[in-house]
Amino acid sequence: MEPKQFRHFIDGEFVGSSKTFEKRRPSDNALLGYIHEGGKSEVDAAVAAARAAMKGPWGKMTVDQRVELLYKVADEITRRFGDFVQAEMDDTGQPKSMMEHAMIPRGAANFKIFADVIKNVPAESFMMATPDGAGALNYAIRVPKGVIGVVCPWNAPLLLMTWKVGPALACGNTVVVKPSEETPGTATLLGEVMNAVGVPKGVFNVVHGFGPNSAGAFLTAHKGVDAITFTGETRTGAAIMKAAADGIRPVSFECGGKNAGIVFADADLDAAIEGLGRAAFLNCGQICLGTERIYVERPLFERFVAAMKVKAESLKPGDPSDKGTGLGPLISAEHKRKVLSYYEKAKAEGATIVTGGGVPQMPGELANGNWVQPTIWTGLPETASVVREEIFGPCTHISPFDTEDEVIDKANATEYGLSTTIWTSNLGRAHRVAAKIEVGIAWINSWFLRDLRTPFGGSKQSGIGREGGVHSLEFYTEMRNICVKL
C-alpha cells in the first residue's frame, strides 16, 4: 500500500505543511499515509480565503443557485461512492456494509436536506398599529453568520462533518473544517468534490491537525471565525467555549453521553435485544447515542441478560471489507488502551463479566489492530466508573429495576443528557417516561431512527443548541428585523 498524503484544502487548492504525522489503519495498524499538520499560518490562510469568498461570487448567489450547487455536491459524492466508502473504511475500520448503507448515503443526503430547508423556510412578519393609523410592517430576513469553524470527531467522520457543512453552506456561510486527526480521508475527498462541481474557491476549506496548540485551537481562537460548531467530548467543548468567549462568538455543541436504555417487563424481547444490541455494539460502541447502561425490569432481567450475551457473541470481528464482518476495531491503539482500562476497572470494582472483557484472537495482520471484545457486565452499583463515565467502546452494564420512578431517577443521575431508548408495550407508560428523561432525544421501541427535520442535540453537559431541519437555521443564520412605517 503506497502511503497517502492528506493535505489541507485551502482556497480551492490542496496545500501541504512541513510537519506531518502518521495515519494508521485501525484494523491492522498498517501505515495508511501522512497527515499534514496545520499551524497558525494554514489556519490564517483558510480563514482569509473563507472571508474573501463571502464577498466573492458565493456571497452574491441567489438561494436557488446555492441550492442547485449543493444538490450537485450530493450527486458527486454519490457518483464517487466507492472512493468515499473506501476512505471512510480505511480511516475508521468499520464494516463496509455500514459505510454503504448509512455513513456515506447520509453524508450525501445532508447537502440535499438542508438545501431543501433553506429553499422552503418562511420568514415571519408582523403588522403593527401606529398612532397615525397608517401602521407599520415588520418583516424578518435571514442572513448568513459568516465564516463558520467546524470541528469534527472521528466516529462518523463524513456524516457528522456534512451535518454541519451542509446547513452552513445552504445558509450562505463559508466554512473552515478541522477534521479529527484520526480520520482525514473523506474531508479531503470532499475538497475534490467541491472543485469538481464548481463551488467557488474559499467556500469550503479543510485544515488538518490536532486540537490543543494545533489547528483546532488556532481555528477556534481565530478572530476571523464568526461562529463555531463542534462535535466531540464535553471537556473539549469547555476548552472551545473559552476560546469562543473572546469576541462573544456563538457556539453549537454536540458532546458526550452516558445514555440509559430502559426495558420494561412487557417489552417485545426480541425487538429490544435487536435494538439494544445495536445501541451497545454498533460502530464498535463508538456512537454518542449508544447505550452503555441498560436497566431491565426485574421479571425480565435474567432472560434479557442471557439474550444480550447471545447477541454480543454473534458479532464477528473481521476485515471491514468482508461481507460477514459484524464488528470493527476501535479507532486507535490509544483508544483501545482507554477502553481496556475500563474493562480492568469493571473487574476491580467487582463486576460479573457476562461476556467479553478482553481482546479477541484475530488472524494474520489483523492481530495488530485495535480489537476488543464486545462486553457485558452486571452486578455493579450505580457509583461504579463503568456505569458513570463515557467509555465509547462496545460494552454495557445491565442492572435490574423495580419501579418506574426508580428507573427514571437512575437514568437521570448523570451530568449527560443526550439520548435514551425505552422498550415497552404500554403506550401510556412509554410517553410518560420519555417525557421525564432529561435528554435531547428519547426513542420508544427503537434506537437511532433519525428524521433529519427534527431537533437534535443534548441536554445538560451533552451539548448546547439544537441542529436539524429548521433548527439548524437558528445557528447558521442571523435573523434581522426590518420595520417599515407605512
Ligand code: NAD
Ligand atoms: P474530541 O473532543 O477528542 O475531539 C473532537 C475534535 O476536537 C477533534 O477534531 C480534535 O482535534 C478537536 N479538539 C480537541 N481539543 C481541542 C481544542 N482544545 N481546541 C479545538 N479543537 C480541539 O472527541 P473525539 O474523541 O474525536 O470524539 C468522541 C467524542 O465525541 C465522544 O465524547 C462522543 O460522545 C462525542 N460525540 C458526540 C456526538 C453528538 O452528536 N452529541 C456525536 C459524535 C461524537
